[in-house]
Amino acid sequence: MITLPRERVGPYVRALSAALTACAPHNDFVPLAEVQAHLGAMDPELSGPLLLPAEVEPRSGMPSFPWMERAIAERALARDADPPSEEEVTRALRLDPELGERLGSRRRLQQHLLWRPVLPAMRLDVQLRRLGSTADFAVIYDRIEPLGTWLRVRVEVQAPTKDAGALKLDANGRIVVDPGLSHLLTRHSAVPLLAMQRTVESACRGRVARLARSRIGPFWFPGVTLPEAVPAALGRGLVLHLQTEVVADDVQTAAHRDPLVATQTEKPRDGQKVFRERRFAAVKPMVEPVHAWCLERGVRTTVIGF
Amino acid sequence: MSERHAVPARLAYRGEVPTQAGLVRKNQQLAVAHRRTLDRVDELVRTQTRVGRELRGELSTLRDKGTALDELEREMSQTGLISSLMARITGRSAVLERRSATEALVDHYEVVSIRLRRASAFSDDLRLCALELHEEVEDLHKQLADALANEKASAERILDIERMLDELKAAEMSGADRERLRDKLTFELRQEALMLELFRASAEVAKQHLDPARALRDTTMRLNEEMATFVLQATGTVNAAGRRIQALGMAADAPTVVGELQQSLDELQDAMAITESYVETTQVLLADVLPQLSARLKAQQELDQVAVTAELDSVTREHARSLAERALREAAEAEIEDLLKS
Known part of the structure; x- marks a missing residue:
């Protein structure tokens, strides 16, 4: 520490x-x-x-x-x-x-x-978006992770109205969330995105139309241990990462713009695509080196100077 | 009149010059302030006991939850045929139990953390109260020192005037001048004797309030020291547990993490033992120290009334002389006492 x-x-x-x-x-x-x-x-x-x-x-x-x-x-x-x-x-x-x-x-x-809410250690919020032949829920799960990164998982689930799993509606139409759901999301926050999608679908006995897993962090500055593949020069200034992975029906074009994650050979369900991106905010003298490193890794992504 | 017969000059007294009404008022103010402080300290002690109890309860629950997790871990890692068969049968329920134990532990950590922040804020309240009481003790010491110095100076002036009155009979001056001077000296003597009485009363008021103020200050300081030590020790242990508990959510399957957590929870046992003795101490304060202080305060308030409302109007020449002699004797005794102390 x-x-x-x-x-x-x-x-x-x-x-x-x-x-x-x-x-x-x-x-x-x-x-x-x-x-x-x-x-x-x-x-x-x-x-x-x-x-x-x-x-x-x-x-x-x-x-x-x-x-x-x-x-x-x-x-x-x-x-x-x-x-x-x-x-x-x-x-x-x-x-x-x-x-x-x-x-x-x-x-x-x-x-x-x-009067100002702060980031909770962990929070699970579930809302009903639509009720028809399926009950469509929007799940938001936030957590401060052990490594200090700030995680948000957003899931849009189409769950059955009868014999539902972790998400259901009671006789009065109120949402009932299985207490194990937050634990499941915690434990699967590090597994491959499509594996997480399958796990959530299995727990909810439904279909995940959209799953986004996004993290704020790491924040590189002098003194922080960089991953092995990263040149030491990138640790000489301030660089913040915003990483996101989405698998969804509404992703128009699949993309991989994350220089720290190898291109995946994943096969999403028909009609769905995966979008993966890591954006950076860097102090002005670091913008160019970060940009150059991303290109070297075969990725064109956004590096914003601050 | 010659210079030899000039009336001794009026004195420049140290500090605030008391009046009878002012002293009565000050005495009442101090009594009310002490009563209020006693109530405040009483409330602080009760709050401290409550905070200590709550923390003890929460720490104990946190530890139990950690121990439950450790038990589950041990059961799951047992080897042998029967254990292996049992693990197959009870495997899923053990995982679920463990999941719920982990989640309860994380939730509970937050509760403990809030209680610790509250205890820390409370420790600052206690410190402020102790500092204010200390300032009051210092003020009373100053009031006492000023009153004693003024008393001595006043007594010396009374004896000077007395000596002049005695010498007046043999003084070479006209009868009218002698009468005029006698009147002036008598007036000054009565004035100074009145001041001497007021300084004595002022010193008495300071002395009588010093003890309860000091006792209240010491009680509050003791509470503050105990709370601050307790908060410091518990914070370190709970922070260490926090880091490990947070890691559990991600890696609940790693026995090392659970092992480390257990070690950290063992340290909580020490924090609980400190809380235990701490709650007991505050109980003693509630049961014995504060009621005793309260009784002493009441008794002293009754005495104060007698001291301050002494008859100041009955000042005669004999009375003034005896007052002055007594004041000087007491000042000399105090000086000897100080000398012996050092």
Whole structure:
């Protein structure tokens, strides 16, 4: 685990935030507003020493789970109790500047978090899209992964209305989700995309019309361990990855634009195609080297400077 | 009148010069403030006990869930014919049980984490309360030191005036001048004697409030120290468990992860033992220390009323002299006491 010195924490979270804004991730990724609120909370300019130590996963360069989780816990606290008052902060600053800084930070942090949702450790949301001969569900599963990357899996499932599996409707038309579904999505988040599609279909006894698996991260910067195939020069600046894989009825043209994943010999179901892409946000001096490396790997993809 | 017969100059007193009404008011304010602080400390102790209990409960559940997972792991990894047959029969149910144990563990980790954040915020509340009480103790010390210094200076001036009054009979001056000077000296003597009484009362008020203020401060500091130590130890252990628990979701089949988790959960046992003794300590505070403090505070408040509302109007020359002599004697005794202490 890399522990950032306090003076580097602010620049780190602000750089990650700027890279994300530059990429403008769409709805297949975890919500940008939640990520920005989360990163804002983790910036010592706002939260002072409260959420430290700032630990970063060495293989992904992303914030560690315990660091992210502290902001989640602080939000739960903000919704449950009043933050320290302005007067308490002033009194504390006069008596003990360190305590005053902590109380002031807690006040700012809880005010920041009270009305801003942050990224949850894990979340499963299921909605009914259409009810006809099949019950069509939209499933969204978000998770902070062990390596620190932020995963979103979006599934559109056409499930039978009778003898359904993990997703069904009760007699009152309410959605009933099998508690094992989130575990299944967790465990299959690393398997090949089409294997995951088959597993979800089997669990739901239906048909997956669209499955998108998207990750924010890794975030390369000096000190992060790069994968073997990557030239060391790409670790000398800031580079954020946004990777996505989609198998769906509505993918018009199959594409493989991921320089880190070898071209797959997969066979999607008739009428479906696979789209795979890895976009990058890089600091301006890194744009060209990243671009060149992608071309060298036979992939033309987007590298946005920030 | 010659310079030899000039009235000793009025003194520049240290700190705030008390008045009778001001002292009564201050005494009441301090009594009310202590009552309020005692209630606040009482509430803090109760909150601390609740926070400690909740944490103990959550840590215990977290550990149980980890142990359940470990048991499942052990059952699944047993070798031998019977175990192998049993594994085939119960394999699926074991996987399901393990899945639910893992998920419960992840959920529970979040609950523990929130409780720890709450405990950490509470520890800061305690520190602020302790610092404010310490400031009050410092103020009372200053009030006492000022009052004692003023008392001594005032007593010396009274004795100077007394000496002049005694010498007045033999002074070479006209009868009218002598009468005028006697009146002036008597007036100054009564004024100074009144001030001396007020300084004595001020010192008494400070002395009487010092003890409860100090006891409240020490109690709050003790709570703060215990809570801060506890939070620090528990945070380290729970953070380590957090990293491993998060890894479980992805690699629940890897026995190493479960083994590491178990090791981390064993450390939780220590955190629980600390919570245990911590909750007991706060219980003692609730059962003994705070009621004793409350009783002492009440008794002292009654004494305060007597001290401050002493008859200040009945100041006679004899009374002033005896007050001054007593003040100087007490100041000398205090100095000797200080000397012996050092």
